[in-house]
Amino acid sequence: MRVVALLSDFGLRDGYVAQMKGTILDLCPSAVITDISHDVQRHNIPMGSFILETTARYFPKDTIHVAVVDPGVGSARNAIVVECESALFVGPNNGLMARASETLGVKSIHKIRAEEFQRKDVSSTFHGRDVFAYAAGMIASGRRPEEVGPRVSKLETLDLSSPTLLGKKLVCQVLHVDVFGNVITDVGEKLVRNIPVTFGESVEILTGARKLQAQYARSYHEVDRGAMAVLLGSQGFLEIAVREGSARDKLDAKALDKLELRF
Amino acid sequence: MRVVALLSDFGLRDGYVAQMKGTILDLCPSAVITDISHDVQRHNIPMGSFILETTARYFPKDTIHVAVVDPGVGSARNAIVVECESALFVGPNNGLMARASETLGVKSIHKIRAEEFQRKDVSSTFHGRDVFAYAAGMIASGRRPEEVGPRVSKLETLDLSSPTLLGKKLVCQVLHVDVFGNVITDVGEKLVRNIPVTFGESVEILTGARKLQAQYARSYHEVDRGAMAVLLGSQGFLEIAVREGSARDKLDAKALDKLELRF
Amino acid sequence: MRVVALLSDFGLRDGYVAQMKGTILDLCPSAVITDISHDVQRHNIPMGSFILETTARYFPKDTIHVAVVDPGVGSARNAIVVECESALFVGPNNGLMARASETLGVKSIHKIRAEEFQRKDVSSTFHGRDVFAYAAGMIASGRRPEEVGPRVSKLETLDLSSPTLLGKKLVCQVLHVDVFGNVITDVGEKLVRNIPVTFGESVEILTGARKLQAQYARSYHEVDRGAMAVLLGSQGFLEIAVREGSARDKLDAKALDKLELRF
Numbered sequence: 144m145r146v147v148a149l150l151s152d153f154g155l156r157d158g159y160v161a162q163m164k165g166t167i168l169d170l171c172p173s174a175v176i177t178d179i180s181h182d183v184q185r186h187n188i189p190m191g192s193f194i195l196e197t198t199a200r201y202f203p204k205d206t207i208h209v210a211v212v213d214p215g216v217g218s219a220r221n222a223i224v225v226e227c228e229s230a231l232f233v234g235p236n237n238g239l240m241a242r243a244s245e246t247l248g249v250k251s252i253h254k255i256r257a258e259e260f261q262r263k264d265v266s267s268t269f270h271g272r273d274v275f276a277y278a279a280g281m282i283a284s285g286r287r288p289e290e291v292g293p294r295v296s297k298l299e300t301l302d303l304s305s306p307t308l309l310g311k312k313l314v315c316q317v318l319h320v321d322v323f324g325n326v327i328t329d330v331g332e333k334l335v336r337n338i339p340v341t342f343g344e345s346v347e348i349l350t351g352a353r354k355l356q357a358q359y360a361r362s363y364h365e366v367d368r369g370a371m372a373v374l375l376g377s378q379g380f381l382e383i384a385v386r387e388g389s390a391r392d393k394l395d396a397k398a399l400d401k402l403e404l405r406f
Numbered sequence: 407m408r409v410v411a412l413l414s415d416f417g418l419r420d421g422y423v424a425q426m427k428g429t430i431l432d433l434c435p436s437a438v439i440t441d442i443s444h445d446v447q448r449h450n451i452p453m454g455s456f457i458l459e460t461t462a463r464y465f466p467k468d469t470i471h472v473a474v475v476d477p478g479v480g481s482a483r484n485a486i487v488v489e490c491e492s493a494l495f496v497g498p499n500n501g502l503m504a505r506a507s508e509t510l511g512v513k514s515i516h517k518i519r520a521e522e523f524q525r526k527d528v529s530s531t532f533h534g535r536d537v538f539a540y541a542a543g544m545i546a547s548g549r550r551p552e553e554v555g556p557r558v559s560k561l562e563t564l565d566l567s568s569p570t571l572l573g574k575k576l577v578c579q580v581l582h583v584d585v586f587g588n589v590i591t592d593v594g595e596k597l598v599r600n601i602p603v604t605f606g607e608s609v610e611i612l613t614g615a616r617k618l619q620a621q622y623a624r625s626y627h628e629v630d631r632g633a634m635a636v637l638l639g640s641q642g643f644l645e646i647a648v649r650e651g652s653a654r655d656k657l658d659a660k661a662l663d664k665l666e667l668r669f
Numbered sequence: 670m671r672v673v674a675l676l677s678d679f680g681l682r683d684g685y686v687a688q689m690k691g692t693i694l695d696l697c698p699s700a701v702i703t704d705i706s707h708d709v710q711r712h713n714i715p716m717g718s719f720i721l722e723t724t725a726r727y728f729p730k731d732t733i734h735v736a737v738v739d740p741g742v743g744s745a746r747n748a749i750v751v752e753c754e755s756a757l758f759v760g761p762n763n764g765l766m767a768r769a770s771e772t773l774g775v776k777s778i779h780k781i782r783a784e785e786f787q788r789k790d791v792s793s794t795f796h797g798r799d800v801f802a803y804a805a806g807m808i809a810s811g812r813r814p815e816e817v818g819p820r821v822s823k824l825e826t827l828d829l830s831s832p833t834l835l836g837k838k839l840v841c842q843v844l845h846v847d848v849f850g851n852v853i854t855d856v857g858e859k860l861v862r863n864i865p866v867t868f869g870e871s872v873e874i875l876t877g878a879r880k881l882q883a884q885y886a887r888s889y890h891e892v893d894r895g896a897m898a899v900l901l902g903s904q905g906f907l908e909i910a911v912r913e914g915s916a917r918d919k920l921d922a923k924a925l926d927k928l929e930l931r932f
Binding site: 153154155157158161164168169172173186214215216217266268269272 | 670672703704705706707709720723724725726727729732845847848849888890900902904913
C-alpha cells in the first residue's frame, strides 16, 4: 500500500484529475490516492509550490506526490522524479516542487525518459495523465525511481527573495493568501523567533499603498472581532489575519506582494 | 480498516484538508478517508450540523467522523470525542455534532486532553489538523476513545426551535438550503406523517414577506415544470422544491428562517 | 478490492455524494471509491456523457461507474446496470451512459428491480443513493450484475449529430468546453487523421456569428501566446485551444454548438 497525493491546477469539474487517478489505479490497484488540491490557480507555480511545501510534510514516509502546474507542457522542460529522504515528487522541473523537496531532503533527481514509465501514446497536452501519473503508478507498484531515466543535476527553483529582519523592521513577501483571506508571508518559524516583539504589542504593516495597525498574538482569539493579528500561523510562517474577517481585504494583498512590518 | 469521514469549512483550494488527511494516514495507514463536505459556509455551525446529521447515518458502523467548523479555535471550547452506538464523532464541543450524535445514540463524551492524542506542537489556529485529525488517526489505529481524556457531561447543542403542528397549520424552521435551491425544513418524518393532508392537495407557504401556493406530493414529477412541491425529501425532512427550478429563489428563504405552512 | 467511480451533478457542498459513498462502503467495506466529477452542470446529460466517455477508459478493468445526472428521477425512466467488456455502468437509462458504454463494449443491460439491490425505503427523489449507489455496493461486494433484474434491450442514446468531412470542410459539434476554455469537438481521432492538413497550416473556424483564424498544431507550444490552435487533444477529439488563454471566449462557443472548420 502506497499513498499517492495529487496536486494540480486542473480543477475537479472536468475528467482530468479522474483520468490521472484511473491511470494510477490501473497500474497499482493498491495505491491509496489522496488529493492535496486541484484548485491551484491556472499556471500559478508559486501558489502550487506553497501548498505542496506546507502539506507534503504531513504525509506518511514514502508518499508519492504528483504535482502538475505545467504551463510548459509539450515544450522542452523536463519531467522529473525527485527522491527525498521521506517522500517522492513527480512533476515538471519548473520550480513547482523545489521548496517542498528541499524541506524533505533531496537525495536524487531523475528525468522521466524510459518508455515503460510513460503511456505508449503520450498526449502532447496532458503529461499529468500520460507521464506524471503514469510514472507515479509504476513507482507505486514497486519500480525504483532511478529507473525512470538519467540523473538530472539541477532542480529548478522559484525566483523568490528572502525575508530580511533589521532591528525591528521586517521586509518580506506574501507566499499565499488562503481561502479565509489570511495573508501568509515567507517568514519561517526560525526567523519569527528572532523578531524582537512580545505577544500583545502592536505591529505596523505597510503595503505599497496602505499602512495598518495589528497586534502580535498567539491566536486569533487574543484580538477583538474584526481586528488584525500578526502571528505564527499553522503553515509554519508569519501570518496576518483578521479575526472572523479577511486580512486580504484590509491589506489588499496578493501572493508575491512585498510587505514591511514594523514591530 | 476503519472509515474516517471528514467535514469542515476549510474548502479544498488550500492544503488544510490534505494536511488533515496526511496526519490521519501517517498515524493509521489503513484508514479509508472520505469527505463529507468541506464547503460548509465559514463558521456556519447549523449548516455543518445539518450535513453531518443527515449524512453520518449512511456510513458503516464505527466510522470516525471528524467535524471541524470551529470559530472558537484557540479559545476555551472543548475538543471532544463522542462515542455513539454506531459511530464516533471528533470535533469541537460547539453544537456542531449534537444532532448527528443524538441520532446515532450517544454513549459517552470525552475531552481530548492526553498529550499522545495531539501533535507535539499544536498550532493554536489549526486544531483540525493537530488535535481532531490527530486524535482520529490514533483511534483509527486502534486506541480507545476513552483514552483521550476525562469524561465530559454535556454535549453543547444548537439553539433551534421545534416545529409545531396545530390542526392544519405547521410552523417550522429552515434547516438547510441545498445547492439545487431545495428548502429543507426541520419537520422530521414522524411529524410529516401526522400532517392532515393527502397527496395532490394544495399547501400555502408563508415566509415573513411572501405567500406562495404549492402542492403536497410524493416526488418532483407529480407537479409541473416550474411548479412548487412540498414533499418528504431524501434527507428525512419536509422539503420545499420547485421542479427543475429553485424553491430558494421563489421563497427567498435561507437557513434558520421561520416558515408557516397551511395545509 | 473493487474500484467504484462516481459521477453526478450533485456538487460537493451538500451531503449527497457522501451519502452515496457511505452507502457503498456500508455494503462493501473494501470498495475503493473515486470521484470522476460531481460538478456536471445540473441536468446536463451531454456534459456528463462526455466526461464519463473520456474518463472511464482510464480506470482498471471491472471498475463500477455510478453515473447520476437524472432529471427524470421518480418518473418512469429505467434504472439500469450496463455490463461492458471492461467495466460496469450503473445509472439512469437516459443517454448519460451510452457513449461510455459503447466505447467499452456493451455485453448486457439489466434493469434494477430486485428488492435486495435497493434500499428498503427508496427515496423518490434520490435514487443516486438508494438505487444506484446501493446496487453498485451490492455488485462491488460480489453479487452478479444480471441479478439486479430483467434484461433491457435498448440503451437510450443522446441525440447527437455526426461530424462530416467533405474535402477540406469539416462540420462538427462542440461536445464539451473544459475549465480552461478549450473547445472540444466531436471529431474523433480516426476522422482527425483523415483531414487533409499539415501541421503549421492555417485553419478557418466559423461559428454561427464569428470567423476566426487558427493554426493546425501538435501542441499548444507551436503557436504564440494568445494565438489559437486546432489540435488532436488529450481527450481523443479535435480541440480548439488558445495558448495560455480561452478558446471559449474567442469563439463564444458552448457545448452542442455547431462549428465549421475550413482547412
